[in-house]
Amino acid sequence: MSDRLPGFSTLAVHAGAQPDPTTGARATPIYQTTSFVFNDADHAASLFGLQAFGNIYTRIGNPTNAVLEERVAALEGGTAALAVASGHAAQVVVLQQLLQPGDEFIAARKLYGGSINQFTHAFKSFGWNVVWADPDDIASFERAVTPRTKAIFIESIANPAGSITDIEAISTVARKAGVPLIVDNTLASPYLIRPIDHGADIVVHSLTKFLGGHGNSLGGIIVDAGTFDWSTGGKYPMLSEPRPEYHGIRLQETFGNFAFAIACRVLGLRDLGPALSPFNAFMILTGIETLPLRMQKHCDNAKAVAEFLAAHPAVASVSYAGLPSDKYNQLARKYAPRGAGAVFTFSLKGGYDAGVSLVSKLQLFSHLANVGDTRSLVIHPASTTHSQLDDAAKVKSGAGPDVVRLSIGIEDKEDLIADLEQALGA
Structure with missing residues (x-):
């Protein structure tokens, strides 16, 4: 060496x-x-x-x-x-x-x-x-x-x-x-x-x-x-x-x-x-010893989940730089060619109430204030992590009332998608 x-x-x-x-x-x-x-x-x-x-x-x-x-x-x-x-x-x-x-x-x-x-x-x-x-x-x-x-x-x-x-x-x-x-x-x-x-x-x-x-x-x-x-x-x-x-x-x-x-x-x-x-x-x-293995799995799963959400009729928009249609995709290709990360947000057509309702219906995702876990996590930022901001500041920071944040873990992507599907359907 x-x-x-x-x-x-x-x-x-x-x-x-x-x-x-x-x-x-x-x-x-x-x-x-x-x-x-x-x-x-x-x-x-x-x-x-x-x-x-x-x-x-x-x-x-x-x-x-x-x-x-x-x-x-x-x-x-x-x-x-x-x-x-x-x-x-x-x-x-x-x-x-x-x-x-x-x-x-x-x-x-x-x-x-x-x-x-x-x-x-x-x-x-x-x-x-x-x-x-x-x-x-x-x-x-x-x-x-x-x-x-x-x-x-x-x-x-x-x-x-x-x-x-x-x-x-x-x-x-x-x-x-x-x-x-x-x-x-x-x-x-x-x-x-x-x-x-x-x-x-x-x-x-x-x-x-x-x-x-x-x-x-x-x-x-x-x-x-x-x-x-x-x-x-x-x-x-x-x-x-x-x-x-x-x-x-x-x-x-x-x-x-x-x-x-x-x-x-x-x-x-x-x-x-x-x-x-x-x-x-x-x-x-x-x-840290497993960081390369975990991060690649995080990113691969996140892209699959983002693609699923982008096609779902209850979802208004998905903000994930790994999607070709995303405004940050070119920057992602430049700075993060291995993957665009595992944390992203999506907006629901039902607004604030739909976001709060969704997090309560998910079963595999844990509802808590953290990211970067091996487990998949979900939170509604407007009512939690960004609740101290006024509405205008929430929107500017990417945490509007209709926004849900996901931190995608290293589980099987099919199980994550199935959990989101049942919660959105409910």
Whole structure:
């Protein structure tokens, strides 16, 4: 293997992991400990001063988590990664490094409802201001740029509608503005799309979804592409200015192309504290081993279900980029040739009441607020995940009153179609 780069499936199984040097255990052990013994006083001082890498306290880092971080960084093509407690925690930690009170970031209007709520309301208490742009109108991102803009945030495949975002076009806007592009790659996973290959500077995930894949563990991760110059124009003092808590170290100068991941760890995770449990890291690592197999099955099933729904008389429309008739099909062919993902929406002719009724009649689909499980899931976003939005905002985010969201699992597609058929018929 020394003369070739490992393929994606090989990395999904092996990246970051070695047999345990003490016991020979082949699976990565769960290092279920709060803290780690230092060799001596000098060793402890060098760890706390960022002069050496090693383990101090599980809130800051843990060997099980480190394997997960290295594996996802390898799959995404990044320089380093940091695992945290959830996808929401990843977003907080990322933006804490970039924004000062009064600063702005631009976000695509088509996002997960929880992110819209977090950006609109929770971040106000930090003095961070979101400016919304339309991912179908690239010029709207250009118009939104001001001297206070510090980042652009998009989803590679938008939740809930499954629409594909033109990453390269928005990356061009970010480059021109001199700000990093942050891409939430949760719905695609690196198996379908690697945003760094298309100009992303930072990638975030809810590990809870497709990477973990089994609906049993919460987690989030931040991947540093190592592509952004944090010293530009003095916009990012957390990375470019001397850090008083570390004796004047300038993180970019000291850590180079993985400085952002270090900043997230030693300035974000250390002080905000959203640490990932080593047990959850172990569970998510186990899930990632089968990511290529699962994602392909997810996508194949999703396309079959979307085709069925598109032909059903009770269905008004289907929003799935894998369908040739879909407005995002060309972007799907460009960015996600292996498949357009497993999460999509469809609208019912009966409107809001029909959507609420449908989810109660399905038997194989589980009605719950999650995606990316091996099991197929259903939800009516307007009454649940996007209920905090007004009607106009629901429609703009792809979660209108007549919309139902599906997350297609890895069951037999014939059984999924039969369940939808009986529920629509009822």
